[in-house]
Amino acid sequence: MQLQEFSDRTPEVWGQAPLEEWRDRLQSVCGRFTPVGWEQRDFVNGGVSLSNAAGVAVVQVATDVEVVRRNERDIRLDYGEHFFLLVQLEGSCGVEQRGRQNMISPGDCILVDSSLPSNFYFEGRFSNHLSVHLPRQLLLAERPNDFEISRRLAADDPMSTMLRALVAKMLQTSSSHKRSAELRQLFLQATRQAFAVDGPDAPLCPKDRAGGRLEFARLLVDRHLTDERLTPQWLAARLGVSMRTLQEDFNALGTTVTSFIRDRRLHLARDRLVEKQRGATDGTIAEIAYSSGFNDISYFNRCFKKAFDCSPKELSRG
Secondary structure (H helix, E strand, C coil): CCCHHHHHHCCCCCCEEEHHHHHHHHHHHHCCCEEECHHHCCEEECEEEEEEECCEEEEEEEECCCEEEECHHHHHHCCCCEEEEEEEEEECEEEEECCEEEEECCCCEEEEECCCCEEEECCCCCEEEEEEEEEHHHHHCCCCCCECCCCCECCCCHHHHHHHHHHHHHHCCCCCCCCHHHHHHHHHHHHHHHHECCCCCCCCCCCCCHHHHHHHHHHHHHHCCCCCCCCHHHHHHHHCCCHHHHHHHHHCCCCCHHHHHHHHHHHHHHHHHHHHHCCCCCCCHHHHHHHCCCCCHHHHHHHHHHHHCCCHHHHHCC
């Protein structure tokens, strides 16, 4: 399948780079991902490039390595705060996350969660895709927010066609354009609709599986992040376990339940403040704090300063 809207991103000849150089470039723009060369090869055919698309980061990843991995340790060292929308341009790529495996081909789209372990399989064959970096908590802040992660949208799916068209349009639009904010919001809403789950909340995971409980706990936090009822006690009751058991599960992440919820809310508030600074949204700092799940503005300011090394006021002023 030829993707004419991305013809300028599919050159006939690609350059070659040392594997370590390619890896460093990938990590500088996408976070902690670990590539493994094909058959001990220490070079890569392809490249990694970053573009600003209407204020959204879009990374082009072209490679012929064996596999690129992201494990729990990578996530702990490099907080996962994005959904990656992959748009396959050339070749094929195997994507594994949440126990699901998909093979994406030119024109296909798939949504990957950077807060969960993932594997990308290339097996030495050339692949070229775009990775659109979407602020995780901002995407989850509006309904629908029950996304089906790692579900392939086929190239001929109307939703896939729409997402590709929006990415192409955004790549032609600078972040300073007067319509860039509206274009970003349209893209976020289109992504929500494209991967929304039609059905009730996911079923509870077995109580004797700590890993399963933890995954479902994170899912509940994401879906109910701004609800007043979201507390460690509510989360434990929803999972049907004691507070002690829930805390032991989160200890595996090197955090507490309270800290995990607070950090997710802080990232949502930060993303909203960035959009406010860009002129895409209105609201005072206090209103953004309250709508992100905080009920004490002084506590919010202290936590924000500690997490991001700047105050909410400094961030909102650019």
